[in-house]
Amino acid sequence: MRTIDWVGGAVEIIDQTILPERLEVRRLTTVAELVEAVRTLAVRGAPALGVAGAMGVALAAREHSPGPGRDAAVREIGAARPTAVNLAAGVRRAAARLTDGPDAVLAEALAVRDEEIASSAAMAARGADLVSEWCGPAPRLLTHCNTGALAAVTGGTALAVVTELHRRGALGGVVASETRPLLQGARLTAWELARAGVPYRVAVDAAGPYLVARGEVDAVVVGADRICANGDVVNKIGTYAHALGAARAGIPFLVVAPESTVDSTTASGADVPIEDRDPAEVLGYRGAVTAPDGAAAVNPAFDVTPADLVTAIVTDRRVIGPGTPVIGPGPAHETP
Amino acid sequence: MRTIDWVGGAVEIIDQTILPERLEVRRLTTVAELVEAVRTLAVRGAPALGVAGAMGVALAAREHSPGPGRDAAVREIGAARPTAVNLAAGVRRAAARLTDGPDAVLAEALAVRDEEIASSAAMAARGADLVSEWCGPAPRLLTHCNTGALAAVTGGTALAVVTELHRRGALGGVVASETRPLLQGARLTAWELARAGVPYRVAVDAAGPYLVARGEVDAVVVGADRICANGDVVNKIGTYAHALGAARAGIPFLVVAPESTVDSTTASGADVPIEDRDPAEVLGYRGAVTAPDGAAAVNPAFDVTPADLVTAIVTDRRVIGPGTPVIGPGPAHETP
Numbered sequence: 001m002r003t004i005d006w007v008g009g010a011v012e013i014i015d016q017t018i019l020p021e022r023l024e025v026r027r028l029t030t031v032a033e034l035v036e037a038v039r040t041l042a043v044r045g046a047p048a049l050g051v052a053g054a055m056g057v058a059l060a061a062r063e064h065s066p067g068p069g070r071d072a073a074v075r076e077i078g079a080a081r082p083t084a085v086n087l088a089a090g091v092r093r094a095a096a097r098l099t100d101g102p103d104a105v106l107a108e109a110l111a112v113r114d115e116e117i118a119s120s121a122a123m124a125a126r127g128a129d130l131v132s133e134w135c136g137p138a139p140r141l142l143t144h145c146n147t148g149a150l151a152a153v154t155g156g157t158a159l160a161v162v163t164e165l166h167r168r169g170a171l172g173g174v175v176a177s178e179t180r181p182l183l184q185g186a187r188l189t190a191w192e193l194a195r196a197g198v199p200y201r202v203a204v205d206a207a208g209p210y211l212v213a214r215g216e217v218d219a220v221v222v223g224a225d226r227i228c229a230n231g232d233v234v235n236k237i238g239t240y241a242h243a244l245g246a247a248r249a250g251i252p253f254l255v256v257a258p259e260s261t262v263d264s265t266t267a268s269g270a271d272v273p274i275e276d277r278d279p280a281e282v283l284g285y286r287g288a289v290t291a292p293d294g295a296a297a298v299n300p301a302f303d304v305t306p307a308d309l310v311t312a313i314v315t316d317r318r319v320i321g322p323g324t325p326v327i328g329p330g331p332a333h334e335t336p
Numbered sequence: 337m338r339t340i341d342w343v344g345g346a347v348e349i350i351d352q353t354i355l356p357e358r359l360e361v362r363r364l365t366t367v368a369e370l371v372e373a374v375r376t377l378a379v380r381g382a383p384a385l386g387v388a389g390a391m392g393v394a395l396a397a398r399e400h401s402p403g404p405g406r407d408a409a410v411r412e413i414g415a416a417r418p419t420a421v422n423l424a425a426g427v428r429r430a431a432a433r434l435t436d437g438p439d440a441v442l443a444e445a446l447a448v449r450d451e452e453i454a455s456s457a458a459m460a461a462r463g464a465d466l467v468s469e470w471c472g473p474a475p476r477l478l479t480h481c482n483t484g485a486l487a488a489v490t491g492g493t494a495l496a497v498v499t500e501l502h503r504r505g506a507l508g509g510v511v512a513s514e515t516r517p518l519l520q521g522a523r524l525t526a527w528e529l530a531r532a533g534v535p536y537r538v539a540v541d542a543a544g545p546y547l548v549a550r551g552e553v554d555a556v557v558v559g560a561d562r563i564c565a566n567g568d569v570v571n572k573i574g575t576y577a578h579a580l581g582a583a584r585a586g587i588p589f590l591v592v593a594p595e596s597t598v599d600s601t602t603a604s605g606a607d608v609p610i611e612d613r614d615p616a617e618v619l620g621y622r623g624a625v626t627a628p629d630g631a632a633a634v635n636p637a638f639d640v641t642p643a644d645l646v647t648a649i650v651t652d653r654r655v656i657g658p659g660t661p662v663i664g665p666g667p668a669h670e671t672p
Contacts, residue, residue, distance in 0.1 A: 020628040025401040126592075159669075175634065178618065178626065180540040186619070186627040194628055202618055202626075202633040204516040206541040206574025210639035213576065214610075238542025240549065244580035282514065282538055283522070290514065291522040292356035292530055297538040298511065303546035329354060 002153050004043055006052050006110060009062070011055045011143050013043045016150055016184075020191040031060050031073045031188035038080040038087070041182060045151020046084040046225045047116045053077055053090030054109035061102035070098070082273040083234060083302045084225035085263040112260075113153055119316035120155025127161030127221070127256045127314040128168060134252050135218040138172030139165070141206055145179045145236035146188035147223035147256070157223040158256040159189060161314075166198045174200045174219065177208050179236060181281040181299065205238045209245025220246045224257035224313075231307030231326050232269030237300055243309040252311040259315045262326060269304030277301045338489050340379055340387050342446060345398070347391045351377045352486055352520075356527040367396050367409045374423070377518060381487020382420040382561045382597050383452045389413055389426030390445035390475055397438035406434070418609040419570060419638045420561035421599040448596075455594035455652035456491025463497035463557070463592045463650040464504060470588050471554040474508030475501070478544055481572035482524035483559035483592070493559040494592040495525060497650075502534045509554065510536045513544050515572060517617040517635065531574060541574045542628040545581025556582045560593035560649075567643030567662050568605035573636055579645040582653045588647040595651045605640030613637045 011028040017040060018024055026042060028034045032058045037043050043052050056077035064070035078091035090112050097104040131139050141162055145151075148159035156240045157162075165171035176193065179185035186202050193200040203211060211217050220242050226234040233239070233255050246253040266272055279297035284290050291297070313320040320326055340349045347364040353376060354360055362378060364370045370392045373379050379388050381433050383619065392413035414427035416470035426448050434439040467475050477498055482485075484495035501507035515521035522538050529536040541548060556578050562570040569575070569591050582589040595630075602608055615633035620626050627633070649656040656662055 021625060032502075080672050136424070177542075178516070180514070180542060186631070187625075190627045190631045194630065200632065202615075202631055203635070204541070204573065204618055206513075206516060206577055207634070209577045209580060210573060210636060211634065213637075213640065216634075237540065237546060241542055241545045241577040241581065244584060245543060245577065248580060279538075282540055285590055285621055285626070288622040288624040289357055289523075290519050291526045291623070294530065295522070295526045295538055296536065298543070298547065298552075300538070300543055300546060303543070304549065 002151055003150050006055055006058070006106065011052070011059065014039060014150065015042045015253050016044060016188060017042050020187050022046070031056055031063055031077060034059060035076055035080045045146065046086040046223065047152035047157065047258055048207060049081065049084050050086030050090035050260050051109070051113045051116055051153055052279050053087040054094035054112040057091055057094035058102065058106040058109045061105040065109050065168060074220065081275060083275045086260050089260060103124065116153045116258060117155065120152050120157070120160050122316040123256050123258065123314055124155055124160035124164040126319065127254065128164040128170070129317060130312065130314060131161060131165060131219055131221065131254065132170055137170055139218040140172040142175045142211065142217040142220045142242060143189065144177040144185060144222050144239055144242055145267065146184040147267055148189060148192040150188050150192060151223065154157040157258065158221045159192060161221055161256055163198060166196065171197070172218070174198060175211060176200050176202050177205050177238060177242065178202055179238060180205055197301070208242045212245040212249045212251060217251065219252040219254060221254045222254060224255050225302055226255060226272055227255070227262045227313060228266045228268050228272065228325060229264045229326050230268045231310060231320065233310055234269055234272045234302050235305065237303050240303040240305045243305040247309045253309060255310055255313040257313065257315060259317050262315065264326060269306065272304065275301040339486050340384050340391070340489055341449070342391055342394070342442065347388070347395065350486065351378045352380060352524060353378050356523050362443055367392060367399055367413060370395060371412055372588055381482065382422040382559065383422050383455070383488035383493065383594055385417065386422030386426035386596050387449045387489055389423040389444070390430035393430035393434070394438065394442040395600060397441040398432060399620045402434070405589065417611060421612045422596050424535060425596060426659045452489045452594060452596070453491065454494050456488050456493070458652040459493055459592050459594065459650055460496035460500040462655065463590065464500040464506070464648060466495060466648065466655060467555055467557065467590065468506055473506055475554040476508040476552060478511045478513065478547065478553045478556045478578060479525065480513040480521060480558050480575055480578055482520040484525060484528040486524050486528060489558065494557045495528060495593065497545045497557055497592055499532050499534060502532065507534065508554070510534060511547060512536050512538050513541050513574060513578065514538055515574060516541055525557040544578045548581040548585045548587060555588040555590060557592060560591050560597050561638055562602065562608055563591070563593060563598045563649060563662060564602045564604050564608065565600045565662050566604045567646060567656065569641040569646055570605055570608045570638050571641065573639050576639040576641045579641040583645045589645060591646055591649040593649065593651060595653050598651065600662060603672060605642065608640065611637040
């Protein structure tokens with residue numbers, strides 16, 4: 001099963017807003033439908049957004065003749081969410097083929113998809129090797145948000161490392177941080193881990209640093225929405241707190257992301273547009289009251305983890321370790 | 337209005353499990369009812385728990401003749417929740433008067449109540465002075481959980497400082513961290529702030545350190561469930577992450593608590609029993625699904641903030657500042 005794919009002339013996604021209650025595939029036949037699915041997080045996760053962006057341009061190429069209407073549609077896809085670099089990058093990559101016609105655009109979108117599938121496998125193996133090297137035979141991990149197959153096409157990023165360790169019989173357990181306000185950890189990560197037969201516990205986000213401090217976690221493993229040139233990591237809100245907790249306790253903080261998430265054109269986290277989402281996400285949950293009528297809220301969807309708190313970044317091609325630049329002559333910690 | 341009081345031979349509490357939907361007073365006429373109210377957090381907050389403990393013994397003194405039944409009832413009250421020192425201390429204080437008869441026990445419980453009311457006023461003034469001194473005329477604060485009147489009898493601890501600053505026209509704003517899993521921040525603190533006319537925003541817990549990092553917060557102000565002899569602060573889960581964020585950003589982290597929360601007999605946070613509550617609190621919220629069926633969870637209700645992350649502790653009698661021992665010959669930063 002793929003989280004996002006091109007099927008019979010349209011984009012099909014697993015609708016992530018209704019998991020874990022039901023597993024439903026939603027078919028997106030127009031740019032407008034795709035943009036709405038991106039904005040509402042029916043499809044989400046940096047690698048999946050890259051594929052969605054590219055496939056959105058493939059839809060635009062079929063929906064519009066060349067001209068201002070098509071250009072506007074392409075721009076709208078790229079701007080549907082601002083923080084993850086993959087979305088705009090996927091759009092740009094597919095849009096570069098627009099002059100060659102719709103089939104060429106689609107071929108590029110399918111290439112983006114296939115590359116993300118291959119990346120997941122490479123990251124899972126390399127990340128699992130690294131965690132085993134650092135933490136021994138049965139590491140207990142903490143992860144945040146959802147970085148499994150649902151955030152990619154198959155496999156995933158950080159969660160692919162967790163499931164790979166489990167597959168190897170080399171996992172001591174995993175805590176899934178629930179990830180308020182939209183609970184991608186409790187809803188999606190827990191659902192994926194249960195399906196994979198991986199023993200897990202859900203915790204509120206605020207418990208992460210304390211579980212680390214009381215010795216229940218050997219390493220924190222997270223994904224990324226954008227990795228800046230200086231090594232700052234932009235990821236789901238709450239990541240920074242887990243990184244602070246890991247640093248204080250002296251345990252590794254590992255970021256797992258494909259090269260497509262590395263944005264060498266953005267100098268640091270301070271230069272990344274952080275999406276502030278609808279306060280209503282914070283003030284309620286699926287009909288349950290969480291605050292009084294009329295309450296105000298602030299809802300940043302991402303945060304910035306400064307590079308000095310990151311032990312290493314595993315990509316599909318390399319390990320960016322302490323003192324190894326994100327860009328430059330080649331990483332000292334590169335593994336073949 | 338008092339959060340907890342003795343009215344016509346019974347304990348009356350504002351039932352905090354149904355706020356903010358409805359404001360209801362619940363009458364507790366037996367020890368069993370009081371213990372259930374404490375366990376379910378219908379009454380909560382360290383100062384309020386101290387009063388509940390003492391008034392619970394007053395109920396026991398009326399319900400039982402001297403003997404093993406009464407002793408067991410008293411022990412059950414003190415053990416209803418393990419972390420906040422006030423509950424057991426309130427029980428011990430009232431129980432010391434049992435040999436003098438029910439009226440003497442009740443007099444002691446009312447004294448505990450009156451002392452908490454006086455403490456709140458003293459802490460609010462001293463804490464507001466300190467925040468103004470540190471942060472200037474319009475500090476923007478972040479607070480966690482509920483530390484207002486609902487956590488005490490009237491006034492409160494950290495939230496009393498916030499409302500006192502507002503009353504003085506010396507508050508720039510406040511972020512109320514929602515405090516999963518039971519959302520005391522979103523439900524109770526927001527409700528109190530709205531009633532007091534204080535402008536506020538709710539945020540998910542995980543956003544705290546990031547809002548601090550991006551310059552939206554001038555100081556973090558929290559309460560405490562137990563302050564250890566070495567200055568470690570045990571408080572609602574999530575406090576530690578906010579402290580890490582404050583320390584990283586170099587802004588003050590202020591703890592506000594009555595002397596009744598200072599436990600000089602417990603050496604450090606490592607010696608405090610941390611309550612692990614029902615995983616069901618994490619896995620759902622008022623009927624809303626937050627995780628797949630069969631999910632497991634870990635649910636520590638409190639965490640430990642090491643003393644070195646605490647800028648100062650304001651009590652009703654003193655300011656315990658950097659390098660000032662919790663116990664000892666007298667604090668260097670004491671204010672008259």
